[in-house]
Structure formats: structure tokens, C-alpha cells
Amino acid sequence: MGLRYTLPILIGRLARVATRARGGGSAYPGHLVNRLAPSYLPSLPDQLPGGVVFVLGSNGKSTTTHMVSELLRAHGLRVFTNPTGANLPQGVTSALLSEVSITGRLSADVAVLEIDEAYAVKLARTLRPSIVLMLNVQVDQLFRFYETERVADMMIDTGVLAASHVVTNREDPYLSKVGRKIPGDRPVVSFFGASPEVVAASAHGLVNAEDFRDTDAVGEVDAASEVVAWSGTTARIEIGGEDLDIVLPARGLHYAVDAAAALQTARLVLESQFSAERAVEAFRVMRPAYGRGELLRFGQEDVEITMFKNGASLQLNLDAFDTPPEQVLLAIDEGTPDISWIYDVDFSALDHVDVISGAKGWQVALRLEHAGIPVHHVEPELKKGLEIMRAMPKPENGRKAWIVNYEQMMYARKLVGQGDMEIAR
Amino acid sequence: MTAAGQTVDILQLYPGELGVTGDSGNVLAIATRLERAEASATVRHHRVGDPLPERPDIVVIGNGPLSAVRSVLDDARRLAPTLTDWVAAGIPLLAVGAGMELLGERILSPERETIAGLGIFPITTDRAGSRHAGYLVVESPVGPVVGFEDHRTVTTRGEGAVAFGRVTAGVTGTAGSEDGIRVANAIGTRVQGPVLPLNPVLTDFLIARALERRGIDWRAASAHGELDRLASEARAVILANIDHVFSTI
16 A cells, blocks of 8 residues: 555546546446556455455356345444446456545455456456355356356366365356365365255256266265255255354345355354354345345336346246236347347246337247247337336236346436446445 | 148257257247147157157257267267268258257367267368357348357368358358358258247248158248247347447457
């Protein structure tokens, strides 16, 4: 720390003011600071007595980062975290700009950061995480990563760089094997997971990608933190010989598994300070991460926003509906390039869709026609689609659901005056 | 004779390993189209270790990573003579992406290893090409076909081999070059989407080739109106956004 960072930080903050005035939540200020003061980001871990925690995964990064942060805060720690999506090097620095002093000092005990897989190895060398939490490898963004096993390797190669612990998913065919890549006794591997009964009760299991490269599974290993029961927004998680009954921030088995992962990670950070009571209370008051089962006021009604970015997350969110939502908007645009996978998703959790929106709306309508699910309107313009939804009578007893990709979610929020970019939470 | 009351038997090969790009959608498109014409479809899956399958009316094989191709390779070699006979007999077959590569003569891995394929398609696939990810249009003798491609391969055809078609639009760098391969009624292509729901003209081609063996003339009818309308709207948006550049890694 010191005066040498003052000028870059000031310039970065000015850039931040400028980009915000233009209505963006850009990573550009962080990019600028990383260029002007390349040694600044690497100085971060030295300021944090509790170290740096990385959260990696195809799905659930934002939710779990949020859970770990809230668990640690409930134990009195000061946590620095990056907002959803700000998971590239410039995003992390941009997030820092709003929290550090003018000399670059950060008032935090620990950093919990969600990290984009493609930048994870590079960032691990810069930020030297003490713990790496790896959530899952699901068929995701093939247009970007090309092959799923590449994504798995990116995560595993990062996990082995953890200074003390790697926390991994016993139920993930790729990530469960991380221990085979660790020659010595560090980092220590621990597992989270869900009991076979819980997984079997889910319509499509956990939708983790199959490992065709190495089919030799890790077999029966104990999970340090395990979902042993789940129903809607409640879960029982067995950790450290205790059963914790927790309330999930949103509905779905995937949130229960994320919670098990977060609990194990928080326990490793807190060591003997971990309190089951505080953890349960933290979950009770926790709000959903941005756009993940979040409730939004829409006119006189509450809308439940479900964001998806790939087939796996869409499937898990559809499976989480206990009854078909009464009113449904489904919107997807060019922010998701190749949507071939919509044919691998079972949409039978929906009994109809009121409005399909977004540039790829016709492709989705074609998919649902093949599934025999009635679609009442196809309106590629989201603005008009939302108007149709708004003109509908208030749901009688069910809910109004928006099932949207990231770009359509951001646009929809802007249109209904909730266009706050993902900043503090 | 019409198709009503007919049952068409579809065989999908390795749906788990070679099925990551919505390839079950190609099977569903054939089945749905038949059902709308008061015909029906049965769908069988061939998985690693299964007994040699009986001859179907249509064969479908999809896309996946190279590790998936390797994992089915031994089993597929066992199937090769049977598949070769079927193709020679004019059984319609659709192979997308890695499925097409597997049916080719050889695959060159990014590490320059040569993997022998089944030799049904006279092609060699080099998987160390440049990356192509985006929308494309392929003009083929079957008709124009629209969809998405995502690969880093270069396909080389043997002497006298016939491509499926020619890429006429797209920004991924393949425009102007040939797509896929055609042997009798077997088609290999790079077009995902999945290709059949988006392009009923190709679905109709496969069904027509299957049913003409029974002396039945297949053509799209008014019962396919809604499927055709939605596919046409979807293709129109793709054509309007054909120059959209998607970032890749």
C-alpha cells in the first residue's frame, strides 16, 4: 500500500464516475488501474489476515459467493467480495475501487471472490487464494469454451494452486477427482455433496457433466458437508457431525448443494470460530443473489426472476417449481449464442408460457411446439412482451415468473425501473 | 399411399456421449413431423456395449467433445461394417459435428495424434484449425439450411467426394467453403441448432428417403403448418443476425 497507488486509484475512480454517468457498470476502471499499477491487485492478499477464497463453477458462483460472504459476516468478519459477473481481473479491481482508501488500503479480514474459469489460473497466481471452492462442471457456454473438459481442467488447475484447502463436489464426475492432481499433502481436499436419496428424488439429478475422459469415479468418500434432506426452500445439511436445518435464499436443490459447499468453506475459514447457530441464522435472513430466485415488485405484483445461462441451470430451476407457475415470461436473446441445448431441457414443469421474448424467442417457441407446451404470445421485443405481461390480470394464487437469460434480465430490470447494475449487495 | 399409419424406426447412436448440442432435438423433429401426419416413430438408442442394432429406417448421430469420440470408438468400430452396409443400401443418416468426424476416415487431434474413424465418409478432420463459432447458411441440393456452427476443424474430402453443401453466409470464416459430406442418403454436416427443427426441408428429405423404400410419397402438409411457420420465423431472425460476432475463448 502507499502513495504510489493514490494516483492510479484516483484515476480509476474518476473513470468509474464517468462510466456510471453514462449508465454503465463497466469493468473499464479496473482495467485502467491494472494497466497503470500492475502491482496493485497482487498486493491484495497481504492485506487480508483471513486470506482469499475463490469460488469457481459452471453454475452457482454468484449464489455461493454470496452465501460464503454472509456466513462469514454473521461471524463478525469483514468481507470483501465482488459483485455478480465482475469475475475477471478488471472486474475484481473495479470492485476494489469502491471500497479501498485513497492509498489502496482495504478494510477487510477476508476476500470471497467468484472467478471466471477462463481467468482462474492466472488470477490464482496473482491473488494466491488460501481456499478454492469448486462447485460443478456443467455443459456450459460451449460457444465460448468449446469443450466441457477444458472447463473442468481450468477449475482443477486452479484448485491445486490453493495454499491450504480445496473444497470440491463429490457428486461432480470431473471435480471430485481433483485429489489425483495433488502430489503432496497440500492443499487438503474436502468434499461437499448430497445424499444418494436426495439426488435420486430430483427429476434430473444435479445435471453435472459426465466425464467421458476418465470414467474411473472416486467412489464412496465421505462428504464433510452433505445435503441429507431437501424440500423447496428448506434443507438439512449434515456438517461436522451436526444436522443444520436451514432456509435457502431461493427454491431448488442446486441452492441446497451450494449451501453445503458454502458451509464447508466458511467452516474452513473460521476454524474453531464456526458456530452452527450463527450459520443457521445467517441463512434465515439471507436474501437471494441478484436475479437468482429474487422477488421484484412489478406494478402491484411480485415477480420471481429466474436467471439461466445454460441448459443445466435452466433445468435445475424448472425442476424447482413445485407447481407450474401461473404466469410465465420466457426471454432469451443473442447474449446466449448457441441454444441448441434447449432440446436437451425438459420443459414439462411448465404447463404453458404466456410470452416468449428476445431475439431467440422464435427458436424457443419452436422448441416448445415440439414439446406440446402452449405458447400464447411470441414477442421478440422485450418491452412489448413486458406490456403483455403487465396487462394480464393479477395471478389468482400462483406466481408470476420471468425466466430469462442474463442480458434479458438486465434489460427487463431497466424497463421496469430496477435497472440498478450489479453493485453492492 | 400416404404416410398415415406408418411407423418409422429411428436409431440414435451414443446419445449420451455424442449428444451435447441438442442432438436429441434432431430425433424429436423427425418424430414430431411424422406424428403430425398421423404416422408415428419409434426411437431406439444404441449405447456402448449394446448388441448390434437391427436395421432402422433413419440413423442419427450427434456432436460431442473429442474425449466422447474416443470413449465410443471401440464400440463404433464393431458397428462399422453394419453402418457401411446400411449407407450403401440407401438408409438415410444424419451425422452432426463429431458424429460426422467419427464416421470419417481419420481425425487428427490437436496434439497431432491420428485417430482412425469408421471410414464411411471419405473425409479427414483436422481438429487444430481456427475457431468458427456463429450462425451460418449452407446451400445444399436438399435446400438451404440455417443454423449455428461451433468447432475448430478443417475437413478434407477424398477425391471425388461430394460435400453436403456450400457455406454461403456467416462471419466465422467458413463462408465460401464447403460443408460436410454426402454419401448416398447419408449426410454429415457442421450445422447445429439443432439443424432439423430449424430446417424442415432437411427433415422431410430424411423421412422421404425412408418412406420411399416402402413406396410411400412423403411431403409436407397443412398439418405441418405451425412447425413450418415457427421454423421460418426462427430462421428469419438468424438470417437477420447472420453477421453477429460471438466472442470465444
